[in-house]
Amino acid sequence: MFSWLWQFVKFYKTRLAIAIVALVFTSALTLSLGQGIRLMIDNGFGAESYDGLASALQVTLLIIVGLAIGAYFRFFMVSWIGERVVADIRRQLYGRLLKLPPSFFEDNLAGEIQSRVTTDTTLLQTVIGSSFSFALRNTLTFLGGITLMFISNVKLSLVVLAVVPFIVFPLIVIGRKVKRLSKDSQDKVATVGAWAGESLQHIKVVQAFTREALVSQQFADGAEGAFQTALHRIRYRAFLIALVMIMVMGAVTVMLYIGGTDVLAGNLSAGDLSAFVFYAIMVAGSLAAVTEVYGDVQRAAGAAERIRELIATEPDIQTPAQTQQVDFAKSGPLISxxxxxxSYPSRPDQKALDAFNLDIQQGERIALVGPSGSGKSTLFDLLLRFRDPQVGGIKIQDTDIRDMDLESLRDLYALVPQQPVLFSANVVDNIRFGKPDASQQEVEAAAKAAHAHDFILELPDGYHSFLGEQGVKLSGGQKQRLAIARAILADPKILLLDEATSALDAQSEHLVQQALNELMKERTTLIIAHRLATVAHVDRIAVLEHGKLVDVGSHDRLLQSSPLYKRLAELQFRSHETVKSAI
Incomplete structure (x- = not known):
């Protein structure tokens, strides 16, 4: 873990050096207090001298002041490094997540990923910013204390050191188990958090089906599992702490008996024994502290392993080393x-798209229709290079999209999904997501073109109104018009509409359709359509079935040439007529 962390820490060597100097300085001063105690007892109490006592207290006071100054620099520098390194790790981790394809997030729980970004990195920050400093300071105190103990009295030092092997070996063995259990515990906590997030996000469904008790029990079961794993880890750490205390304090007790005997025999002064006892207590305390922190370090090692796994994940789809530029001045189809x-990895024997061929001209409007599962959404994913095909390819102006810069490729598109995506921000920020450097005038112009300007002005703070999580404060039609305004602001060459009006009422659909008509002007547009009445205005309709393109043509021609299209049209329009008759 520390070798991995070094790649982040090495950029702040100067601050690290100051922190280490402060650590060594404070450890040395802490141990120097033992000499202050010796002087106080031998030159003050033992000699019955007021001057000797005053001098000893002055020395002790100077040490305490120096210790306070060193502690300030140690704490500030180490904490700064901890916060800075964790911020860098979070940035790198989030940057990696943004480069991973949507398929990765389909296979991994969003709550678990969030746990790695927040909980695991916070645990690392605790170790780097405090626990590591604490452990290093106590390690230096331990080594310095052992050295001074041997200088003071070899015989008593050997008594204390006799117990060290009985502490170190269990520390190593138990530490490994704590690391493994910590990783398991973090995994289970992340799973519980993911479940809680999902159930709360869809609280309306939970309450509508009156399944509060069910999801509460499922959460309780997950939380109990995480508790049992944590309890197993805590037992190991508690045993280790108890072992250290009984071994160390037992050694100190034996040492006190032997040292006390030497004082009574006149072989050792009371001040020397007091100083030695002070060193022994410092050694014992530092060893116990290191033992306790070791458990935290093992927990952090488990968290670091989870973070490293995520950072090491390479995206399946990347920009090639050598990219090609698209020449839009060329003649021929825009998209070929x-x-x-x-085929999806989970269903390798089932073709989502099969031998699909289609040319789309500049400015043409193409509707994709067909039953669910016919490959319409998959085609959108391939156009955006969220996935790559196993066979064949897609070209833009005769340039294969796999040879293009990924960012440049996606800049050509604007996607308006069936369920509009809004962020927990205000209106301006949501629209400006299509063009981050857009001015207020450009934002308002896009909103007007999307028929959203009027309802925006009716919001409490107008364009600066906060929309809540996922735009919860707006209706479906209002959300969709903001999504369209975002797409208008992006000014794409190619527009992808995924049944943008299917979930709306008649009035909202009319307003959204007007906005879409404005958006589609002079743009190449692909529309996924389930309701055929919404695509009567397009140039061509492509009919898909089982991943194959079975026919292409106008609405009237397809009614004559495509049995599938005719059946879909009859089902929809017959249903529409039945509803009108009933009314």
Whole structure:
């Protein structure tokens, strides 16, 4: 863990050096207090001298002042390094997460990933910013104390050191188990957190089905599992602390008996014995402290392992080493899809798209229709390079998208999904997500084009109104119009609409459709459509079934040439007529 952390710490060597000097300085001064005690007893109490006592107290006071100054620099520098390093780790970790494809987040719980970004890094910060400093200071105190003990009295030092092997070996063995249990505990806590987040996020569904007791029990079971794992870890640490205390304090008791005998025999002064006892207590206390911190370090090692796994995850889809630029001045189709075949890793024998071929001209509007599971959303994922096909490819102006810079490729698109995505921010920030450097005038112009300006002005703070988590304070139609305003502001060459009006009422759909018409002007547009009535205005309709392109044409032509399209149209329009008759 420390070798891995060094790649972050090495950028702050000067501060680290100051912290280490302060650590050594404070450890040395702490041990120097033993000499102050010796002088106080021998030159003050033993000699019955007021001057000797005053001099000893002055020396002790100077040591205490120096100790306070050193402690300030030690604490400040070590804490600064801890906070700075953890901030760097979080930045690197989050940056890695942003580069991973959506498929990664489909296979991993969002709550668990958040736990690694927050809980695990906080645990690391505790170790780097305090526990590590505490452990190093006590290690220096231990080594310095042992040295001074041998200088003072070899015989008594050997009595104390006799118990060290009985502490070190259990420390190593138990420490490994604590590390493993800590990782398991963190995993279970992350799983519990993920479950809690999901159930609270979908609280309406939970309460509508009156399943509060069920999800509460499931959470309780998960929390109990995490508690049992933590309890197992705590037992090991408690045993280790008890072992250290009984061994060390037992050795100190034996040492006191032997040293007291030597004082009574006149072989050792009371001041020397007091100083030795002070060193022995410092050694015992520092060893006990290191033992306790060792458990924290092992917990941090488990957290670091989880973070390292995530940082080491390489995205399946990356920008190639040599990229090609797209020449939009070229003639020919803007998008060319040829012999496209794709299967999901979980279903390798089932083709989501199979031998798919389609050319799309600049400014053309294409609707994709077909039953659920026919490959419409998969095609969008491939266009955006969220996934790569196993066979065939997609070209933009005769340039394979796999040879393009990933950011440049995605800048060509604007996606308006069926369920609009809004962030926990105000209106301006949500619209400006399409173009971060847009001015207020550009934002308002996009909102007006999306037919969103009027309802925005009715909000409590207008464009600066906070929308809540996922835009919870807005209706579905209002959310969708903000998503469209964002897409208008982005000014893309290619527009991807994923059934942007299917979840809306008639009035909201009318307003959103007006906004979409504004957005689609002079843009190449692909529309996933389930309701055929919404795509009557497009240039061509592509009919998909079982991942294959079965027909392409206008609405009227497809009614004659495509049995599947005709069946879908009859089902939808017949249902619509039935509803009108009932009304």
């Amino acid at each position: 899809i040829h012999d496209l075949a794709f």
